[in-house]
Amino acid sequence: MRIFTKLSAPLSLCLLLVFLCLKTAISSSIHASSFSTTHLCSHEEALALLQFKTSFSINYTVPHPDYPDYCVDRFYTKPNYSKIESWKEGIDCCSWDGVSCDNVTGHVIAVNLSCSFLYGTFPSNSTLFSLRNLQSLNLALNDFRLSKIPPEISQFTRLKHLDVSSSQFSGQVPREIAHLPKLVSLNLSSYFYDDSPELILETTTFRDLVHNLSEVRELVLRGVNMTSVNPRFFMNLSSSLTTLVLWESALRGNFPNSIFRFPNLKNFYLSGSFGERNLTIDLPSSNWSSPLQRLFLGDMDCGRRLRESIGDLKSLQFLYLGCNLEGSIPASIGNLSQLTYLSIFSNNLSGQIPPSLANLTQLTSLDLSYNQFSGPIPASIGNLRQLTFLALSSCNLSGQIPPSLGNLTQLTHLYLSYNQFSSPIPASIGNLRQLTELSLYFNSLSGQIPPSLGNLTQLTYLSLAHNQFSSPIPASIGNLRQLTSLHLYYNNLSGQIPPSLANLTQLTFLYLSDNQFSGMLPPWIFTLPLLEALHLDHNQFQGQISQFQQNSLTNLDLSNNKLQGSIPNSIANLVNLEILDLSHNNLIGKIPNCLPKSLSLLNLQANYFDGNIPFGFPEGCGLLNLNLHGNQMDGLLPRSLVNCRMLEVLDVGNNNISDTFPYWLESLPHLQVLVLRSNKFHGSVQSTKESPSFPKLRVLDLSSNDFVGALPVRYIENFNAMMDPHRDGGSPEYMKVSTGDNSYQYSLVVTLKGFDYELQGILTIFSSIHLSNNKFEGEIPDVMGKLSSLKGLNLSHNNLIGHIPPSLRNLTNLEWLDLSSNELAGKIPDELSLPMSYSLQLFQSVHFWWNLHFEIVNTWHCWYKSSSEIVK
Template sequence: MRIFTKLSAPLCLLFVFLCLKTAFSSSIHASSFSTTHLCSHEEALALLQFKTSFSINYTVLYADNCVDFFYTKPNYSKIESWKEGIDCCSWDGVSCDNVTGHVIALNLSCSFLYGTFPSNSTLFFLRNLQSLNLALNDFRLSKIPSEISQFTRLKHLDVSFSRFSGQVPREIAHLIKLVSLNLSNYYDSSDLILETTTFKNLVHNLSEVRELVLSGVNMTSVNPRFFMNLSSSLTTLELFETMLRGNFPNSIFCFPNLKNFYLNGKRDLTIDLPSSNWSSPLQWLYLGGVDCGRRLPESIGDLKSLQSLSLGCNLEGSIPASIGNLSQLIRLSLFSNNFNGQIPTTLGNLTLLTSLDLSNNQFSGPIPASIGNLSQLTYLILSYNNLNGQIPSSLANLTQLPYLFLSYNLLNGTLPPWIFTLPFLEQLYLNHNQFQGQINQFQQNPLTLLDLSNNELQGSIPNSIANLVNLSYLNLSSNHFSDLIVPDMFSMLQNLEILDLSHNNLIGKIPNCLPKSLSVLNLQANYFDGNIPFGFPEGCGLRNLNLHGNQMDGLLPRSLVNCRMLEVLDVGNNNISDTFPHWLESLPELQVLVLRSNKFHGFVHSTKEGPSFPKLRVLDLSSNYFVGALPLRYIENFNAMMDPHRDGGSPEYMMVSTIANSYQCSLVVTWKGFDYELQGILTIFSTIHLSNNKFEGEIPDVIGKLSSLKGLNLSHNNLTGHIPSSLGNLTNLEWLDLSSNELTGKIPDELVSLTQLSVLNLSNNHLVGHIPQGSQFNTFGNGSYEGNLGLCGIPLSKSCDGIGTPPSSFQEKD
């Protein structure tokens, strides 16, 4: 679900804001110059030659952040208007002095320039330039040319987010007239490096600088103490993800003109919040990820000009009551700290607040009734705390509120009826609390997202839910709802994309007329019976269908082939009686197929040429009545199980993302003999579970190519032959169960290479010879081998007659 995370979402929003602010302020700089005189022929020629250095690419990195003041993305490059024979002072992005005609401002931000920035660029002929903005282009990891020092009159320089790399040239410190400098780089990159000497010279020479923006620049070698020498005229300092380490001087808070200060990093960067003498003009303060001491001082209430305060830096204790003195505050975010105690009632004094985020703390006690005074709120986020009691009725006064997040608390009582009548409410998260009773009525309002999951709600799901015609996300899972008053009421919700009613006590038939807009339908762990509806239409958009743990019977509907985007199909633990649905093998996106614990029967084989199940990585056919050989044709084509690094980057959880919402997929797996419901499925998670069937024949060697497998369970079948040594190639394997078969021969020594293996069960077969030693095999007990009378060696009490040789009566015959 698209809610604020602990850090990434606010940073993303702030990034967009900074891009908007940069583009808007730059346009002000450029437009402040009149263009009544013709520019010189030499300068026009220099600009035209500069134009030829680049191509125009509208898909350059972060191009989507090129939005104007009206939140529209430009569809042209400014340099397209640059044509010979037309006064260059009238070209887009070019401004000239109204007396001399010299080019004095150049704003090429978001011009989609693509190419290497030449060190001998003709741009450096513009010696009268006072403002240069090259933000949000793609210069393909070029270095910032040292020739930039030739702009001796430059006051404003912005090269942010344009993929410059390497060392910031020391010559940049020669631009002593700079008033604003923006070198921001991508936050996930360290390509642009600002080393100590260059930074010291910058601090020393820029005596007039007011805005210094260095976010995303690698400043690992810079000692933060040098910041104390910055010009006293400084108004804005932005330092997101700079890799600074050490103690940042808190004298920064005493700068007489400082209005905006943003500092983000890791715990190895510290800054102590002062107990007094704050910079009185401070308007925006953001500290995230750094260590800023243990407590928020009472003196925070002295910042009477503060409009936005965001602190996410592991603060403890209570929020001082003086915070209620910040009468100009519009945004307050204290998420992801360790604040405890009660939320101060003085927050009710901040009547200009539009956004309040106190999530991810340890607040206890009730929600203060005084929050109902904040009638301008558009965001109220109190999730992930220990708040208890009922929702105060005063919150009914928040008539402007679109977003209310109260999830993961200990709130109780019945749901107040007024909460569904707030006229602008769009997203309501009340999940993971202790709300009880029934829902009597849903009123018509703009709700697009409603999450009441993991509470103690009961009774019927009222048919008035059909009033929520804008709803795209509905999660009522893990409650005690017993039935649907009118099953087809969901057909009225034509915008519904995600519907989760799992883990309730719902009975009856699955509604036949589900919205065509559905991407996720999760009815797991209820008491639905009868046939699965057969009416999956052409163009069906379902991506996750979970009917696990009901009482469904009949056949698996063939119309599922119309759901070409289906990624997860789980009909396990039902009474479905059918043959193997080989017709599903053509679904190009299917990744998870669970048919376990039903009455499926017959052979498992492919009926088509070419790749089958090309993206499948979880297959569970256990506890059915399948017969014949293991599905060799399928195993040979399980390409998604053959490369553990196929997705690249860090493992992520499998999500179904729509335009408006995201949903994390879950899965029931058997591990160590017990069933577990994984609340998230990692994209690197691969398992095959074929136990409790009547498969026969040998285990194919090709199974050893499925190198990303985490689990393999072939137990309780009639498999014969040897354990293939190729299983030793499954180096990501964490559990292996081949028990209760008819396997013969030795345990391959190659299995010792399975260093991730934590569960091994080879019991109740006809294996012989010594048990391999070393690595994980030294951790397995007798239970892994019982019922194999021909095995010997540790951990069994039976020793072998010589190295690797079983007693003669159990030696394998040729």
């Protein structure tokens, strides 16, 4: 008994412990069973979600190229995957992608269908609204086909988070959205699309929203039209606000700067409409919101000066100020020790870059481009060893590029273009082995391109254009095997292209124009497999053009060299070629019949090509510009040119073409420049149509041919493009053809004051008529006075008779007028006998050679330089 008694206490304790463990296990089992049962979503809610699914199709044709990457990066979604694909009957809806349930009740409390490629009209009676326990709804980045946000959204009385950004909703934001009192975050933004549908937030709706959303912490309204909203209403927002995003929301007026004193504000983004300055905010001189971590102010005016108080924002990590600031950057900016991103891009800041920036040792990105600083880059910038991005372009900086930049070994992007830097590039730049882009163009850098650049083996983009570099290209550039773009144009580089550049097999763009390169064109240059644009123009290359062995070129410019021989038939291999300029060389022979059908521009001007112009312009010909000026072409003008329906410029001047006037060109609806000068064209210039048309023609040069008969009145009556001097509006532009990242300006030879000039660009407002040195007869038609946009009119050296029509007084844009060597009679009309001061305004270069039949009323013999701004 004593033994039993002695053992009974421990045994009893053991039994008690076993009992308690079993009870806990049973209780846990019962609770787990209960939990698993209640965790299943109700049949009604599952059915509501399945019916909602049937309202839309899935469309993986995304409206913006950045859309998939954005979804993956921000929302961690799979590429080309819609979450509703997992929504299937018979499976617990709480396990569906994008659906979350309450752990106790099993009710659906969150639906996240962001980036689910939903496509279709959002129904106002959607079954989604039956989910009355919903606390979070995310429909971002779908396509609801310009649907309106349904007012029924107010039925989600427990909703805390609502995100419908970039889902193609349009129209007015419903007032009912303000009846969601528990909202903590609201995002109505539009992100990607310039032509996105517009959401409009009216004053009354916004006022209700501000009044009712007493718990809101995040309010994101980027791209929402809030033109009618007075910015002062934002002061009534909840003091718990942490994030306010108002990019491109069309706000106007003065935004109160007390926003900076909100006690919990961490993120504030505010900008006016792009390109406008209708919104202002005065940066406070003190008492900034100390929690502020991210501040963005763009496309607006923020009080002109950046105050010293900016240094009080000790928590700031991100700062973007593009708001018309003037004055200097205060030294206190160096106090922002937490800053990782700083952009004061595109302002009017002056003075020197403060050395205190060197204190911002956490910076990874610094952009001060497009300002009016003076002096050099402070050497202390080399202390910012965390920088990966540095942009100081267009800052008016001068002096030497500091060698200390070589300390920034984490840099991937360095932009110092459009400044006044001089001296050679420091060799220390070769230390930046992580660089992928280096831009130094438009400076005054001189000396040799440093061989140390060959160390930058990660470079994909290198531009040293528009400087004063001399000597050959260092062979070490051939080490940059990742390079896709190499820009060395407008320098004084000499010698031959180094063979090591053949290693740059990733090159897409190679620009070596306007240098002093010489020797033969290296054959390997036409074998680079990915090359799209090759510009070797304005050098001293000699010899023949090599065979073309690759077909990726779209843009080839070998003009203004000393090339000889003929165009190889292998040009046909360049099946993607759009621009071909071989002008101003010594090329001979026939133009191949096998030119690529993809050509938009063909410029063979100023060579020695002979024979007929190829007759094979096929149906669908895409030529915009055909320039064969100054060769030895003969035969007829091929009628197959009518297949080139997009043709804007046709210049076959200074050849030996013998043909009648090509009236059949009337059918080309876009033809603006027609030059047939100095050939053997003959016959009359008359249309065979009852309603002749050259509706867009602005330049007509038929001079120095054998045309006879009356001036082409029926054509002149239809030169509509020459009749309105203000037809283009805005600033004049140059005619050009664009292919990808390249644009190419058209050129034109005109005769001014008896001399030929080559205009290196044809302004869209430029118009002229040259009919001189023919055998035209009869009178100058009165309708000539309707061509009010004419810059030049030359009817000299013909057999014209009669009087000068008074209607010529309407040609108020004339810069030169030549009626000499005709049989005109009478006197100069009083309308043209203007005071000399006024004649300078109207006729900047007027020269009349009057013959003896004139009764001299005024003698004008005034030569003025004409159109000097467009004559190179």
